[in-house]
Amino acid sequence: MSFFLYLKNIQINMAATEVLGRSFSDALYERYCDFESTFDDLKNDCDIVFFVGSSPKQTESGLILNASTVVLTDERISHVGDSRAVAISCSHVELVDISSNAFSDWHEISLLLSSLPHVKTINLSFNPFPSNLHILPVELQWPNLNTLCLNGSHIGLEMIVELLKKTQNLEELQICSNDYTKISSDYGFQHESLKRLYISNNNITDWQSICRLGHLFSHLETLIASDNPLESFRSDDDVNICLPYLHTLSVDKVQVSEWDDIVALTKLPCLNALRIHLTPLLKPYQKDERFFLLLGYMKNIIKLNGSVITANERETSERRFIRYYSQRDDKPQRYFELTEKHGNLKPLVDIKIRAPYLINVRLIYNQITYDKEIDVRQTVQQFKKYLHEIFQIPLTRLRLFYIDDFAFSMGVGGPEELKYPRRVLHTYNIHDGDQFHVDLKPDAPKPQHSNRTADITQRNKKSTDGNTTNSSTSSDDDKTNISIEISPFSFDSLQKLTEEKSTNNNNQTTTIELDYLYPSIDKNIEIKVNDDDHDDDLLLAAAAACNNIKTK
Structure with a gap:
């Protein structure tokens, strides 16, 4: 019967299919061979569709997959279906992943493996297999099978041994997460081809069970037994006999607590x-301590926790191992072996070459003194904010001076102002006992404004009067009608002062006492005045006086 003829009969067996679940042949055809299905049919209520492998080729006997891998996970497959169609379609397939399905009958598994003659790897993990023993036919053999995955299937070890009898060339077995607690010693069978065993995440507590696995697999080379509550690596069994070829061991997340267990390895x-x-x-140990202690105990290790050990790392770790135990009373035998190799090594002197970052200094402001411990990793700006909070002074007026106490006492150094806000304190080479003096910047002078209105306004008004030809002949009524506040720098004031201080000589120096004009000024300004000074000259003198006041 061809593959297509089998599909025509699916409707007849629809009721049985609903009870048993999907068949392997049905799921295989829908995933890899059904070219007439629409995209919605392929989605099967999924958001993502994966198209795997190249198109199968049609032959007289049926469709043959060109892919070497078949993945049908989580497809509710419970039985094989048309085993002949499967054998033809999968004649080139070497890897089959049917994990997380509904296989529960060993007859169906036997039929499936017999229908896949060239398969080297099959993943049957997380299928609801029965835990009881099922005896397989004596003539049944799967000689090409190389890797068998039965993780999370909760298959009993007796059934595992039964499967091993049918796979004499098996090299890798995965039986993780199956709740195994003990490995028996009376299986009456020994598998000589298995080299890699994965038995992580079970409940094995004693090392003797691990040794029994060595008796079951006499040529075991790799053992992955992490996530087991192993309490010791010691047993009465001779590991030279039960695990003579084991070169790779993973025992992460176990419960050993003594270095004697490491010695046992x-x-x-x-x-x-x-x-x-x-x-x-x-x-209790730091990462580097774990490294050199493990290497110190285990002389033959060339790869630790995935890292290849170099000759330099080996020597350094062994020397640290010697120094570590040289100060202890509980010296292991390995210590004496290493001292014969490297000699008696003295402990290294613990020299701290980094500068300390917490310094005790003295803070002084306005006869107030504080002895504080400061962090010299902060910037000048951050330190000033700290002083602002201590002394409650405005940050904008704060000035800070550093005094090196030793240099100052020797007379070779004085106060150094900290002007750069982003500079780090440790760059000043601060030591214990040094001082920081805080000072205040003076208040900014407040500008004093004068009313420069008097004469200019009066003159402008008089110049617009058509009946007046000269500012000296203005009427008294005009003066009384205009209320003017006379400024110290007004035209009349300056003219009067000039008349009082001037002399009749040309280019004679005249001194203007600014205190007369502006009481806050304590300096004199000398202005050269000619006999025929004009009004503009007086205004220039006033501008010079104002400019001098501003600069001060």
Whole structure:
């Protein structure tokens, strides 16, 4: 019967299909061979559709997949369906992933594996297999199977052994998350081809069970046993016999708590790669301490926690191991072995080459003194804000001076003002006992305004009077009608002062006492005045006096 003829009969067996779930052949055709299905049919209530592999080719016997991998996870597959169509379609397939489906019958699994003669890897994880033992036919064999994944399937170890008898060439077995607690020693079987075993996330507590796995798999090379509550790596079994070829071991997240357990691992003759992180034994130590202690104990390790160990790292770790135990009474045997190799090493002197960042200084302001510990990693601006909070003085008026106490006492240094807000304090080379003096900037002078209205307004008014020809002949009525506040720098004041101080000699120096004009000025300004000074000259003198006041 061809693959298409089988599909025509699916409707007849629809009721049985609903009860048993989908068949492997049905799911295979829909995923890889159904070219007439619409996109909505392919979506099957999913938001994303993956198109895997190239198109199958049609032959006289049926469709043959060109892909070497078939992935049908979470498809509710419970049985094989048309085993002949499966064998033809998957004649080139080497890897099949049917994890998280509904397989529960070992007859269907046996039929599926027999229908996939060239498959090397099959993932049957997270299928609801029965935990009881099912005896498979004696003639049944799957010689091409290389990797078998049964994670989370809760298959009993007796059934695992039954499957191993049918897969004599199996090299990798994954049986993680199956709630195993103990490994028995009376299986009466030994698998000689298995090299890699994954048994993580179970409930194995004793190392003896691990050794029994070594008896079951006599040529085991890699053992991944992390996330098991192993309490020790010691047992009465001789690891030279049960695990003679083991070179890679992962025992992360176990419960060992003594260095003697690490010493026990050194008895594994071929062990050279170890992964161990989270354990009660290593928790009190820093990362670098864990590294050199583990390397110090395990002389044959060339790869630790995924990192390849160099010759320099090996020597450095062994020397640190010697120095670590040289000050302790509980010296292990490994310590004496390493002292014979490197000699008795004295502890290294702990020299701190970094500058301290907390300095005790004295803060002084207006006869108020504080002894404070400051962090010299802060900037000048941050330090001034700190002083502003201590002394309650305006930040905009704060001036800060640094005095090196030692240099000042030797007479070779004086106060240095801290002017640059972004400069870090430690760049001033501050030491304990140095001083910081706080000062206030003077208040900015307040500008004093004068009313410069009098004579200019009066003169402008008089110049517009058509009946008046000269400012000296203005009427008294005009003067009384205009209320004017006379400024010290008005035209009349300056003229009067000039008349009082002037002399009859040309280019004679005249001194204007500014205190007469402006009481706050204590300086004299000398102005050269000619006999025939005009009004503009007096105004220039007033401007010079004002400018001098402003600059002061």
